[in-house]
Structure formats: C-alpha cells, structure tokens
Amino acid sequence: MTADQYTPPDGHLGGHTDDQPDHTTHTDTHTDPDDESTGGDEGTDGTPGEIQYTDSVEENLTRHLMALKMDLATRAERGGVLDIAFHEVDSPVGRLLLAATAKGVVRVAFEREGFDDVLETLAEKISPRVLSSPRRLEPVARELDQYFDGQLREFTVPKDYSLSEGFRLAVQQHLTDIGYGHTASYKEVADLVGNPKAVRAVGTACATNPLPVVVPCHRVVRSDGTPGGYVGGLDAKQTLLTLENEMVSGCP
Amino acid sequence: MNMQEPFERAVEQHGATVLRVCRAVLGPEADADDAWSETFLAAMRAWPELPEDTNVEAWLVRVAKRKAIDLARARSRQAIPTDEPPEGPAPADHPDAEGLWDAVAALPERQRLAVAYHYLGGLPHAETAELIGSNAEAVRRATADGIKGLRRTYHTDTSPKGAPR
Incomplete structure (x- = not known):
C-alpha cells in the first residue's frame, strides 16, 4: 500500500x-x-x-x-545502550535542552549555547550513544516546571557531574548550599570551598556549570550586589533571582 | 579515531533510507519496522567503535539488508544458519538510489522478494525459492520479470531528474 x-x-x-x-x-x-x-x-x-x-x-x-x-x-534504554537521552522543554528563561545518563541529569543547556554544539560535546566527552527520548528527562522536566511555578525550592533528581572535575566540581557541588532566595558573592563561595584566593576560579566554575538552574550558580553574584555573568544570559539570571526573591518575600 | 557524532544524527539523516531498504525486502508491514529497529539497535551498539571516517549511510544500508534478510528467514520458519550473505552488486549503497528502493518496494510481492533476496541479500535462487516456497526456476523468472519491471518504472521515474541509467 x-x-x-x-x-x-x-x-x-x-x-x-x-x-x-x-x-x-x-x-x-x-x-x-x-x-x-x-x-x-x-x-x-x-x-x-x-x-x-x-x-x-x-x-x-x-x-x-x-x-x-x-x-x-x-528498546535502547531496555537494552542498556542509551548512554545519553535528551529532550527539549520550554521555560520562562527560554528553551532548555535537558540530557541525562543512567546515573542522572548530566546537562541543562540554554538555547544561546547552541543545542547542536552541546550534544556534540556530550558525545565527545561521555558517549556518542545519544538519542532523543523524553522519558528519562520526565523527572527533571517536572521539577523544573514546579520550580518555575514557585512550588519547588530544591531539586531532588539525581545529578551526574561527569562533565566536571577538580576544583570546578568542588565549587559546583557547594553551590547547592546557597539557599533558595539567597545569594552569595564569588568571594564568599571561594571561602566556602576553603580556597579564599580562588575568586576567579569560582567565576569559571560557575560559568562552566553543566547543570544551570538545577545547580544554582545563578545565586552567585558580585560583591557589590550586581548579578555578574551567567551562562544563560543576564536576563535569565535576573528572572531566576526575581522569581526566588518574590517567592521568599511572599509578594509575587 | 572513532565515531564521536551523536547517534541521533544518524537516525535523523538515514532513518528514511533504512526504512526503504527494509520495506524493499519485507514489504511495507510491521516486519519492515522490526528490521528498522533491529538495524538501529545493532548500529547504536557498534557506534562508539566505528571508525570516524565510515560512510555511515552505506554501513547502515548493509546492516539493514542483513537484518531484513535474517527476519525474512525467521519469518519463513526455516532454521537456516544466518551466515553473512555475500555482498551483492548493492546499487543502493549509492546515496542517490532512494528512488530505486521505492521502485523495488512497488514490485508485485513475488518479484519484489525474488529481486530483494537475490540482488540485495545475495542469496542464490534455490535458497530464495526455499524462503518463499517455490522452485529455483520460478524464482529465476520472477527475478527477471522484477528487473524488467524495475527498468521500466525506475527509468521512467528518474530519467527526468537526470539520474544515471
């Protein structure tokens, strides 16, 4: 036919x-x-x-x-060959690419980073067995929805930090210590990881955070209170800070 | 250097071609879908070890032909050991041959199978005959009729585009 x-x-x-x-x-x-x-x-x-x-x-x-x-x-998932599943979702900070290994969420990317480039990097650094598949990303997509609705203050989905190592990894793992609605300066984070002189390196660690939004590098700001840079662009950082601020002060 | 391209791209770029190959051998039904899935599952398994300069389409078409023939054998419930079929003339390894796959798929059932098994699967007429429940001479005739039909439809369809004859 x-x-x-x-x-x-x-x-x-x-x-x-x-x-x-x-x-x-x-x-x-x-x-x-x-x-x-x-x-x-x-x-x-x-x-x-x-x-x-x-x-x-x-x-x-x-x-x-x-x-x-x-x-x-x-079938690839069942057969254990789906090393990286990815899926795109919409959000108040634009379209996001979500990627997960069997261990957990491995990458959240903003559109300005170029989704094709992001997938290529994942293929090179982790595995080229990359397939679009919404199912594995459902838990993190759901938590992101709740977060943007102001209903979720801390992400609980398993995270895979395979893309980070060394000092950057240590910084990124400490970022979750900065509570919802709060901010810390690059200097304060450097103190927090026990390396007070590494202010610039903290900046780099934030800029290379593979899991923005989920790991809250947006809560790290300059000492004078201005936002500083952000992988998702300044507008996105401001949107996230404003959302959290409003939820905490109870006046949306 | 081994393959570093996201596998997703291979599926995007060659999914349709692989489906055409599977349908040419198995018809447009669920068996062709199964062969498609088997092809890409096997390909995904092998993907990270594949040399980077592999012609991915030609490689996938080869895998698809093998999977489709295996499935055809299984379907005919004949426990013929599935040793690798020899590589046939394989015109479809040529990227421009999409029209040819469609033309093969459009042949009447017996001719399609005869052509697909013999030319794409590299099976001798006698083995094709076993698979489709016939004899070698009838298969030889069906193959010849199928090729005649292809000459007509494939030429007619493609000549205006300047495809090679």
Whole structure:
C-alpha cells in the first residue's frame, strides 16, 4: 500500500508510459494511479490534488519514522545502550535542552549555547550513544516546571557531574548550599570551598556549570550586589533571582 | 579515531533510507519496522567503535539488508544458519538510489522478494525459492520479470531528474 503511494511524486514527470503499453499489463493492477491515464497528457500538468497527496505521503512517512524512533529509544534504554537521552522543554528563561545518563541529569543547556554544539560535546566527552527520548528527562522536566511555578525550592533528581572535575566540581557541588532566595558573592563561595584566593576560579566554575538552574550558580553574584555573568544570559539570571526573591518575600 | 557524532544524527539523516531498504525486502508491514529497529539497535551498539571516517549511510544500508534478510528467514520458519550473505552488486549503497528502493518496494510481492533476496541479500535462487516456497526456476523468472519491471518504472521515474541509467 505504501509502496504504491510512493509512485505519484515522480509519476507525473514520466508522462511517456504509453511507450510500451504491452509490458505494463501485469503490474498495472498494483501500481501507479497515473497509469490509468496513459493514453494522454491530461494527468501530467500537476493538479493541486496530486501535490497534496504527495505531501501527505511524506507526512505519513515522517510520522511513522517518529514513532519508530520513540520505540527505538525505549528498546535502547531496555537494552542498556542509551548512554545519553535528551529532550527539549520550554521555560520562562527560554528553551532548555535537558540530557541525562543512567546515573542522572548530566546537562541543562540554554538555547544561546547552541543545542547542536552541546550534544556534540556530550558525545565527545561521555558517549556518542545519544538519542532523543523524553522519558528519562520526565523527572527533571517536572521539577523544573514546579520550580518555575514557585512550588519547588530544591531539586531532588539525581545529578551526574561527569562533565566536571577538580576544583570546578568542588565549587559546583557547594553551590547547592546557597539557599533558595539567597545569594552569595564569588568571594564568599571561594571561602566556602576553603580556597579564599580562588575568586576567579569560582567565576569559571560557575560559568562552566553543566547543570544551570538545577545547580544554582545563578545565586552567585558580585560583591557589590550586581548579578555578574551567567551562562544563560543576564536576563535569565535576573528572572531566576526575581522569581526566588518574590517567592521568599511572599509578594509575587 | 572513532565515531564521536551523536547517534541521533544518524537516525535523523538515514532513518528514511533504512526504512526503504527494509520495506524493499519485507514489504511495507510491521516486519519492515522490526528490521528498522533491529538495524538501529545493532548500529547504536557498534557506534562508539566505528571508525570516524565510515560512510555511515552505506554501513547502515548493509546492516539493514542483513537484518531484513535474517527476519525474512525467521519469518519463513526455516532454521537456516544466518551466515553473512555475500555482498551483492548493492546499487543502493549509492546515496542517490532512494528512488530505486521505492521502485523495488512497488514490485508485485513475488518479484519484489525474488529481486530483494537475490540482488540485495545475495542469496542464490534455490535458497530464495526455499524462503518463499517455490522452485529455483520460478524464482529465476520472477527475478527477471522484477528487473524488467524495475527498468521500466525506475527509468521512467528518474530519467527526468537526470539520474544515471
């Protein structure tokens, strides 16, 4: 059935099927509806009907492939070969890319970071067995929704810090100590990790946080109270700080 | 250097081609879907060890042909050991051959199977005959008819685009 549907797109281009009418007989029943109009050119001028038919065939194929892909992700997960699942969600700070290993959430990325680049880095640094699959990201997507609704103050989903190491990792793990609605200066965080001189390195650790929002690097600000930089852009940082501030002071 | 490209891209870029290959061998039904899944699952397993300069489409088409033929064998409930089928002329390794897969899929059932098993799967007519419950001579004829049909439909469909004959 589907095979038959594939013929029309090109069928109207080859209007010379009447060259060999004898040889077409035993396949005619099966194939190209255009064959019925072999006698003349009336079927060859690309009526709108034909074009819609072509589109819907392609749409069917696209839909079918999407279903196959979802099934593939499920089977890959079950077979233990889905090293990294990813999914995109909308949020008040723009579209976010979420990625998780079997251990936990491994990456949250802002659109300005370039999702293609982010996926490439994940493939290089962790594993190229990367597939789009919403299921593994459901828990973190749900917590993000609750967070942006002001209903969640601390993320509880398992985190995978595979992308970080050394001092940066130590800093990022300490960021969760800064409570919801509070801020700390880069200097204070440097003190917190027991390396008071490493203010710049703290800045770098925040800028390379693989799990922004979930690990609250947005709560680290300059000593003078101005926000400082942010991987998701200054607007995003301000949005997050304002949201938390309003929830804490109880006046949204 | 081994493959570092996210596997997602291989599925995006070659999913449709692999489905065409599977349908050419197995018809447009659920068996082709199974072969598609088997192909990409096996590919995903092997992906990190694949050399970076692999022609991914040609590789996937080869895997798909093998999976589809294996499935056809299983479907015919014949416990023929699944040693690797020899590489056939394999015109579909050529990236421009999408139209050819569709043309194969559009052939009448027996011709499609005969052509697919012999030319894509590299099986001798006698083995194809066992698979589809026929004899070698009938399969040889079905193959010849199928090729004749392909010459007609594939040429007609593609010549306006200037595809090679």
